[in-house]
Amino acid sequence: MSQDSKITQEELAKVTELNSKMVQIQGEIGAGELRKADLIAMFAKESKQMEVIKKELEETYGKVNIDLKDGSYELIPEEEKE
DSSP, rough: OOOOGGHHHHHHHHHHHHHHHHHHHHHHHHHHHHHHHHHHHHHHHHHHHHHHHHHHHHHHOSSSEEOOOOEEEOOOOOOOOO
């Protein structure tokens, strides 16, 4: 390899800096995806717990809409079957 087959130090510095930034961004994307997967799993767990509570409340009160501000509820009218 001859001296003429190299890029300049300035060009090398720019390429190296951009490459480092890209590697860092890739790492952050990966960390973000892992966090996203954790949040999805947490949401699924909470959703399952909500379904259990809904069933318990339905057994106690029937089908109701609950006001989350004060805990009051209204019965949901059952649709008539034809």
